[in-house]
Amino acid sequence: MSRTEFMQGNAACAEGALAAGCRFFGGYPITPSTEIAETMARRLPKAGGVFISMEDEIASIAAVIGAAWTGARAMTATSGPGFSLMMENIGYAAMTETPCVIVNIQRGGPSTGQPTRAAQGDMLQCRFGSHGDYSTIAITPNSVQEMFDLTVKAFDLADRFRVPTFLMSDEIVGHMRERVTIPDAVDIQRPRPLAEGSLPFAAGEDKIPGFAPFGSGRAVHVTGLTHDERGYPDTTDPEAHDKLVRRLVAKVESARRDIADYEIVNPGAETVFVTYGPPSRTVEQVMRDHPDDSIGHLRLRIVWPFPEFALKEFPNAKVFLMPELNMGQVVREVQRHVDQPVVSIPKIGGELHTPAELVRVLEAHR
Amino acid sequence: MIAPDWFRGDRLPHIYCTGCGNGTIINCTLAAVEEMGWKRDETVFVSGIGCSSRAPGYILTDSLHTTHGRALAFATGVKMARPEFNVVVFTGDGDLAAIGGNHFIHACRRNVDMTVVCMNNHIYGMTGGQGSPTTPPGAISSTTPYGASEPAFDLAELAVAAGANYVARWTSYHVKELTKAITVGMQTPGLAFIEARTQCPTNYGRHNKLRTVPAMIEHLRSHAILVAKRDRLVAEGEPIPEGAFTVGELVRRNQPAMGVRR
Numbered sequence: 060m061s062r063t064e065f066m067q068g069n070a071a072c073a074e075g076a077l078a079a080g081c082r083f084f085g086g087y088p089i090t091p092s093t094e095i096a097e098t099m100a101r102r103l104p105k106a107g108g109v110f111i112s113m114e115d116e117i118a119s120i121a122a123v124i125g126a127a128w129t130g131a132r133a134m135t136a137t138s139g140p141g142f143s144l145m146m147e148n149i150g151y152a153a154m155t156e157t158p159c160v161i162v163n164i165q166r167g168g169p170s171t172g173q174p175t176r177a178a179q180g181d182m183l184q185c186r187f188g189s190h191g192d193y194s195t196i197a198i199t200p201n202s203v204q205e206m207f208d209l210t211v212k213a214f215d216l217a218d219r220f221r222v223p224t225f226l227m228s229d230e231i232v233g234h235m236r237e238r239v240t241i242p243d244a245v246d247i248q249r250p251r252p253l254a255e256g257s258l259p260f261a262a263g264e265d266k267i268p269g270f271a272p273f274g275s276g277r278a279v280h281v282t283g284l285t286h287d288e289r290g291y292p293d294t295t296d297p298e299a300h301d302k303l304v305r306r307l308v309a310k311v312e313s314a315r316r317d318i319a320d321y322e323i324v325n326p327g328a329e330t331v332f333v334t335y336g337p338p339s340r341t342v343e344q345v346m347r348d349h350p351d352d353s354i355g356h357l358r359l360r361i362v363w364p365f366p367e368f369a370l371k372e373f374p375n376a377k378v379f380l381m382p383e384l385n386m387g388q389v390v391r392e393v394q395r396h397v398d399q400p401v402v403s404i405p406k407i408g409g410e411l412h413t414p415a416e417l418v419r420v421l422e423a424h425r
Numbered sequence: 426m427i428a429p430d431w432f433r434g435d436r437l438p439h440i441y442c443t444g445c446g447n448g449t450i451i452n453c454t455l456a457a458v459e460e461m462g463w464k465r466d467e468t469v470f471v472s473g474i475g476c477s478s479r480a481p482g483y484i485l486t487d488s489l490h491t492t493h494g495r496a497l498a499f500a501t502g503v504k505m506a507r508p509e510f511n512v513v514v515f516t517g518d519g520d521l522a523a524i525g526g527n528h529f530i531h532a533c534r535r536n537v538d539m540t541v542v543c544m545n546n547h548i549y550g551m552t553g554g555q556g557s558p559t560t561p562p563g564a565i566s567s568t569t570p571y572g573a574s575e576p577a578f579d580l581a582e583l584a585v586a587a588g589a590n591y592v593a594r595w596t597s598y599h600v601k602e603l604t605k606a607i608t609v610g611m612q613t614p615g616l617a618f619i620e621a622r623t624q625c626p627t628n629y630g631r632h633n634k635l636r637t638v639p640a641m642i643e644h645l646r647s648h649a650i651l652v653a654k655r656d657r658l659v660a661e662g663e664p665i666p667e668g669a670f671t672v673g674e675l676v677r678r679n680q681p682a683m684g685v686r687r
Contacts, residue, residue, distance in 0.1 A: 083506050109505045114531040118498035121491065121528075125471070125502025128489060129510070133502070151492050273487040274507065276466040280433075280482055282490035291436060292482065292490075 061242040068206040069136075069233045071241075072162060072226065073098035075210030076134050078245045081160070082108035083133035085122035087115055087141060090174040091230040092164035095136035116141035120148040120161065127152075127159045128281060130272030132214050136162035140171060142181055143188075149223050150189030151283045153307060156221040156260070156268065158250055160213045163225060164233040165384075167409050176409025177230035179336055179384040185225045186363050192304050194311035196318060197225040197363035199335040203237035209360065215248045216318065220311055221267055227362070229384065231337040231411060253277060260303075261288035266310035311364050319366035321359045328355025329377045330425045333370070333393055333401075335359040337411055338382040344414045345421070354421065362389055367396040378424045380404060382412050400424075428455040431465065433485045440479055444638035446597035446623030450544050451480050453600055453621070454513065457607035461511075468511040471500040473525060476551045476625075477517035477544035494525030497532040497541065504539050504684040511611070512539040518559040519549045522578045526558075533587035536615040536682040542607060543580060543618070546625035554628030561668070565632040581620045585676045590615030592675040596645040597623040599672065606674065615682030622649075622670070 066074070073095050076084070084099040096112070103110040109126070113119040119135045126133040137145065142163050152159055167173030168180050181188075185197045196216050200209045210226055217224035253259055253269030259279045262268045271277040284292040285300045293299040311318070324346065330353060332342045339358045346354060355373050359366065370379070370393065379401045381390040387403035394401045404420050406412050432455075441447050458468065468486045472478035474493035481488035491499045496514050504512045521529050521543050532541070548566055549555040556569040559580065563572040581594040591613040593606035603621055610617025624630060624641035635641045650658075650666070652673040658665055 083502065085502060111501070111505055113498065113501070114527050117495060118501070118528055118531070121495045121498035122502030122505070124491075125489065125499040125504075126506035127502075128487075129503055129507040131506045133506070147492055148495065273469050273503065274466060274510065275487075278433075278465065278485050278487060280488045280490065282482065283492060284490070289435075 061240050063238060063240050065236060066203055066239045067094060068203045068228065068235050069094035069164065070098050071203045071206040071239050072210045072228070073102065074241055075207040077102055077106055078241070079132060079211040079214040080247055081132045081134050081214065082106065083123065083126035083131045084110050084135065085113050085119040085126070086135050087113055087119050087137065089138045089141045091166055091233050092136045092138045092162065095162060116144040117148060120145040123159050124148060124152050124157045127157050128273050134160040134162065136164065138164050138166045139168040139181055142184065146188045150191060150193065152223040153189065153193035153195060154283045155281050157223065158217040158221050159223050160217050161223055161225050163227050165227065165229040167407065173409050175230065177337065177384055178407065178409065179229060179388070182227060182362060182385065182388040185227055192308055194308045194364060195222045195225060196220065196311065196361065197227045198361050199227050199359060200232055201336050201339045201358070202232065203235055203239045205360070206232060207239055207241060211245050218250045219248055220314065221250060221270060222311060229336055258288040259290050260286060262306060262310070266306050266313065315364045315366055316368065318361060318364055319369065320361040321357060321366060321369050323372055324356040325352050325354060326372050327352060327375055328373060329353045329375050330421060331355035331357060331373045331376045331379050333357045333379050333381045335362050335389065338384060341382065341412045341414055341417055345417050348414060353425070365392045370397050378402060380420055380424060382406065382417060427452045428459045431455050431458065431484055433483055436483050439483055441476065442627040444624065444626040446546065447476055447480065447544050449597045449600060450542060450621045450623055451483070453604040454542050454607055456604045457611055460608045461611050463511045467509065468513070469503055470513050470515065471496050471503060472515040473520040475517040475520045475549070477515050478520060480515040494520055494523070495528060496520065497525065497528040500539055501532060501535070501537050504537055508538070508684045508686045514539060514541045516541065516543050518543065518545040518547060518580065519557040522558040522580055530583065530587040533584050533589040533616055533618065536588055536590055536680055538614050538616070538682050538685045540607065540610050540617045541619070543620050545580060545620050545622050546629060548625050548629040550625045550628050554632065581618065581675050584618035588680060589618045590680055590682060591617035591677050594620040594622070594672050594675065596649055596672065597621065598642050598646040613677060614685045615680060
């Protein structure tokens with residue numbers, strides 16, 4: 060059974076988190092994400108969970124990581140300035156393989172920028188923002204329904220791969236109101252428990268260690284320092300660092316096909332739009348207005364790890380067109396994987412591309 | 426050895442310098458844990474970055490060695506999510522009062538039910554002896570080569586003002602008093618802050634005419650005055666001796682606390 064509601068994207072995100080079993084939210088108010096914190100503040104205590112308003116976003120993500128190590132599903136939500144503050148501890152979560160979910164309702168930047176306007180300007184920051192090498196997962200919903208569904212999915216991926224997982228939404232989808240179907244229950248996938256006799260940071264073929272949250276009686280030492288399979292610091296041995304960091308990257312990158320989530324329309328097309336998040340809605344409008352098999356659409360629901368193989372599903376492609384609400388960020392990733400021309404269609408200022416704007420570019424390249 | 430079951434034997438030797446006071450503070454804390462009768466798998470040690478913050482890595486429990494200054498925010502997440510855990514934070518003056526200053530006052534304000542032990546050695550020890558927010562005015566460090574020119578924070582008074590339910594200060598000389606204070610802190614619902622002034626012979630003492638460990642410990646002993654004595658001097662209009670700091674229990678109260686075991 061399920062129920063259908065008319066709901067705001069941010070509220071649907073919070074409902075998705077609750078359905079996924081999230082029982083800890085640490086946050087700090089910031090436009091345009093605040094409704095997520097407000098919904099969690101109202102709903103979590105009644106669901107037996109904990110909502111805490113921390114002193115800043117650094118503390119918010121820190122508390123989330125602490126809660127995650129007790130075995131709770133834990134989440135925070137923010138926007139650009141807060142996301143920047145979280146960067147150091149996001150690296151800590153990657154290094155310590157802490158499953159947690161970070162929602163970024165993107166707004167115009169840099170700096171305080173446009174608090175009430177949409178952007179997709181943090182797409183490279185979520186991939187590379189903390190220092191050092193690591194890989195994480197970034198999910199990009201384009202509807203209120205996906206704010207619910209993909210928040211649930213974010214928790215599963217975070218648990219399964221033991222990585223901080225980003226829901227990279229934006230002011231448009233966060234504040235959009237649409238019909239959403241909320242199931243009575245969702246299937247959830249918790250981390251694989253640490254096997255008896257296994258070391259807490261030793262991984263098998265899938266490169267993901269079993270998880271022994273605090274209180275399991277395993278006396279796990281968790282550190283952001285380079286560590287061995289016991290979790291003990293080993294900060295000067297080049298091989299120890301090489302082995303650990305390569306595994307942290309490979310556990311995500313080698314599972315790209317497994318993690319990938321995208322939609323393909325007209326795979327025989329010659330002119331192919333590549334989108335993620337709300338610019339896909341404009342492309343969908345263009346394709347409704349111009350029914351034409353020569354126009355294709357690849358819509359990414361997960362941008363990182365980047366599914367470069369999805370681009371090969373358009374064997375006749377002569378050109379890729381990529382509208383983004385930034386100066387051209389993920390387009391670089393597309394460019395380095397294909398031989399065809401890739402046209403960036405940047406738009407900043409806070410509004411979606413209009414269908415007419417995309418049609419002009421489309422006509423110029425076919 | 427105090428509480429031998431609580432040490433990770435396979436982590437030895439430790440990183441602390443000869444004559445460091447941190448081991449004394451760790452011993453006092455574990456003696457208090459033993460006095461409390463806590464179970465290892467219900468106890469979590471949390472720390473930030475610095476010499477003090479390496480302590481959890483030597484203790485055989487679940488432990489979270491986090492980012493610089495943020496230990497209290499991580500610990501807040503642990504304790505609020507699982508109030509049945511006993512949570513102890515090890516921190517230092519740089520970790521707590523400089524980069525972590527905001528988390529410090531807010532953790533005290535929330536009065537989260539945890540025990541915070543600050544090893545205050547008045548210096549950034551791990552990075553080689555730079556001036557910290559508790560470096561006394563005039564003291565020489567690698568970044569205050571002409572003497573520290575900034576006033577120092579009084580960490581214990583800061584914790585009192587910010588709302589912690591229990592605040593005490595002792596030194597690495599006052600082993601029995603310190604152990605007792607940590608125990609009382611652990612028994613008190615809410616945030617217990619125990620400042621333990623300690624010696625860093627490597628990076629503080631040798632630059633400040635305190636060339637031996639006994640000289641440093643004697644300096645701590647001779648400059649510590651009991652809270653009651655300070656109060657008496659104030660009441661009598663007598664001057665507080667120069668460089669003196671209060672030791673003892675600064676506050677014990679029962680304000681509403683968060684994360685208390687249900």
